Amino acid sequence: MTNTPHPLLPNEEERYKPIVSTFICPKCKKHSKIQLRACVNVSLHPEEKDQVLNNEFFQYTCECGEKTPIVYPCLYDDMGKALMIYLLPDKTEDALEKMNAQQDTWSPEMVKAALVCTMRAVRTPNDLCEKIKIFDNDLDDRYVELTKAFVLAQFGKQHPDLRVVQALYDRKDGKDGFVFITDEEKMLFAEIPDGLYDEIIRMFENKIPQKKTSCYELIDIGWAMEVLRPDKEN
Ligand SMILES: [Zn+2]
Structure with missing residues (x-):
């Protein structure tokens, strides 16, 4: 120390x-x-x-x-x-x-x-x-959390029987993706589809605040869901 x-x-x-x-x-x-x-x-x-x-x-x-x-x-x-x-x-x-x-x-x-x-x-x-x-890995956590929300939704469609309780970014064999942990403590790795992360940046760079603040911010899946909330557009 x-x-x-x-x-x-x-x-x-x-x-x-x-x-x-x-x-x-x-x-x-x-x-x-x-x-x-x-x-x-x-x-x-x-x-x-x-x-x-x-x-x-x-x-x-x-x-x-x-x-x-x-x-x-x-x-x-x-x-x-x-x-x-x-x-x-x-x-x-x-x-x-x-x-x-x-x-x-x-x-x-x-x-x-x-x-x-x-x-x-x-x-x-x-x-x-x-x-x-x-x-x-030189990624931006805000776009990673938004990407997570999309990959998680896709994963949910493919595996309706599994309940994901935790989703964590990781890189395995040079591929970016998420480790999904289920309520039965299964761990599954889902790769981020090619191009999705860059697409997310293009989609959201004008929608999320770009100005730096001097505050600590909680950027997690809850933050991403808030950005993605449909009524946010109005
Ligand atoms: Zn002891």
Whole structure:
């Protein structure tokens, strides 16, 4: 964990100190002192990015071998990509609103810095991994979420018997697509048909706001559904 003050959140220094907590293993009941890192700084700690992507970062492994998910608010900061993703697992919408309201206390320099960054909020570590992969593959998450809505609708027609509970962007064998997870925990990969992503950009680039904001935004399938709502046209 680094204590380097973050340029965007100077009044939030507390957030960037490791949080020391006592963990009680649910299996062997051993008490352990653990340090939670409230920020993943990709430039300073590339290994932490790997841990996030390997699902190790938000997990504690006890001496007995038991792995327990430990999820808490955490900022993923990739200044090389001008990308900031806030994992806000608890009451995400409320937490997001509070986070964005704090901008009133920011200096003009900080707001300027935020304006050149892509600022996102996510609900779960899986959503965080999805965002990292989207931006690592130089895609725009807004068009990815809109593409997801189309591919998901198509998938639903082809597999009326399956109920998808989660859909996450991924790239497999060089092909962009989505991993659909069903209520029976089946995992299926659906490729994005050739040309669809570019078609989606053409269809929606004039319909979604292009102006950068300094706020963290929740861009997910719910956001895409809102853009696609028929009465939105009127
Ligand atoms: Zn244990």
